[in-house]
Amino acid sequence: MARHAVTLIPGDGIGVETSAAMQRVVEASGADIEWQGAEAGESAIRAHGVPLPPSTIESVKRTGVAIKGPVTTPVGTGFRSVNVALRQALELYVCLRPVHSIPGAGGRYDDVDLVIVRENSEDLYAGMEFEAGSEEAAELIALCEEAGLGRIRPDSGISIKPISVTATRAIVRYAFDYALAHRRSKVTAVHKANIMKHTDGLFLSVAREVAAEYEGRVAFDDRIVDAFCMNMVIDPSQFDVVVFPNLYGDIASDLGAGLVGGLGIASGANIGEKYAVFEAVHGSAPDIAGKNIANPTAEILSAAMMLDHMGEQACAERIRAAVRSVYAEGETLTADIRKASGSSLAAATCTEFTDALVQKLGCG
Numbered sequence: 001m002a003r004h005a006v007t008l009i010p011g012d013g014i015g016v017e018t019s020a021a022m023q024r025v026v027e028a029s030g031a032d033i034e035w036q037g038a039e040a041g042e043s044a045i046r047a048h049g050v051p052l053p054p055s056t057i058e059s060v061k062r063t064g065v066a067i068k069g070p071v072t073t074p075v076g077t078g079f080r081s082v083n084v085a086l087r088q089a090l091e092l093y094v095c096l097r098p099v100h101s102i103p104g105a106g107g108r109y110d111d112v113d114l115v116i117v118r119e120n121s122e123d124l125y126a127g128m129e130f131e132a133g134s135e136e137a138a139e140l141i142a143l144c145e146e147a148g149l150g151r152i153r154p155d156s157g158i159s160i161k162p163i164s165v166t167a168t169r170a171i172v173r174y175a176f177d178y179a180l181a182h183r184r185s186k187v188t189a190v191h192k193a194n195i196m197k198h199t200d201g202l203f204l205s206v207a208r209e210v211a212a213e214y215e216g217r218v219a220f221d222d223r224i225v226d227a228f229c230m231n232m233v234i235d236p237s238q239f240d241v242v243v244f245p246n247l248y249g250d251i252a253s254d255l256g257a258g259l260v261g262g263l264g265i266a267s268g269a270n271i272g273e274k275y276a277v278f279e280a281v282h283g284s285a286p287d288i289a290g291k292n293i294a295n296p297t298a299e300i301l302s303a304a305m306m307l308d309h310m311g312e313q314a315c316a317e318r319i320r321a322a323v324r325s326v327y328a329e330g331e332t333l334t335a336d337i338r339k340a341s342g343s344s345l346a347a348a349t350c351t352e353f354t355d356a357l358v359q360k361l362g363c364g
């Protein structure tokens with residue numbers, strides 16, 4: 001088996017615990033990994049004075065692949081999101097988030113199997129914001145009035161929502177190619193084109209153009225985002241591959257996670273032409289950090305996606321089989337899953353759950 005160099009960014013909060021668990025499970029799967037540690041978030045501020053040091057980006061550029069724990073982003077401060085900066089620096093234009101039921105995980109459904117493909121580089125996440133009361137906000141407000149767009153209150157903060165033909169074409173093509181490669185039959189584009197004609201409307205019309213290239217091979221339909229949410233809750237089986245602009249994709253990922261057992265099991269990847277960074281959907285969970293009670297499944301399943309990406313499908317499948325087996329047995333599950341399933345059984349710690357997985361992988 002080939003040895004693979006992987007950049008490991010544990011991140012903040014529960015990231016420290018879930019990353020250690022993930023490492024143990026990946027090693028127990030038989031994958032031969034050379035971990036190259038790197039920092040982001042609060043640990044990076046302590047060590048380097050900045051939340052995303054150049055050495056972290058350089059490490060990912062060297063290895064090509066990273067697995068990252070969550071990073072705390074203080075709300076409403078000048079601190080720019082490390083995740084957004086990392087995605088921009090490495091041109092990770094795809095955010096891939098599978099929503100799969102794991103029987104025993106306490107989900108609302110036991111048969112969900114869809115994939116969220118979220119555009120990762122623009123939309124309201126582009127980080128183009130103007131503070132209320134700033135000169136730039138006042139200029140923009142004046143410009144909008146001059147253009148006859150109506151009045152914006154002078155004490156408004158403003159975020160810009162760019163949606164381009166280029167980025168939309170790239171993400172929708174990725175969704176269709178993913179569907180073909182994974183024998184999936186339909187792509188659904190989600191938008192609010194009825195209200196935001198020049199952004200979401202553009203997203204929809206480009207999606208339709210791309211869909212025409214795949215006609216006869218992959219089916220296509222579209223949903224308005226609010227109707228999509230309702231349909232997801234009522235019957236998620238109607239969705240297969242679902243492609244979103246950035247913000248809706250972020251919200252839909254948590255909705256999907258909620259249907260299958262919660263954030264503790266929701267995995268993901270950020271993918272570009274050259275590099276890929278794998279990470280769980282959840283954040284740093286400051287409320288439970290340092291207590292050894294976090295569920296590491298999401299990061300472990302993100303690592304399985306990473307192993308697929310590196311051509312180590314057998315190791316990835318061993319990990320997924322071990323996860324399914326521990327959940328099906330139901331003896332060693334973390335507190336979030338006990339709560340989601342309404343179970344009064346004692347919860348396992350992060351370490352105990354990881355021990356159970358490692359044992360399943362034949363390394364106990």
Ligand code: NAI
Nearest residue numbers: 070071072073074263264281282283284285288294295336
């Ligand atoms: P969160 O995902 O950290 O937590 C939401 C709730 O889910 C909490 O009650 C938490 O205890 C629970 N939870 C999350 N992951 C869990 C796990 N693995 N096991 C058990 N319970 C789990 O979201 P929140 O509180 O909104 O964000 C906290 C911080 O994380 C913020 O600074 C936010 O910006 C950041 N964040 C970072 C992300 C990343 O780095 N990829 C993604 C999302 C949020």
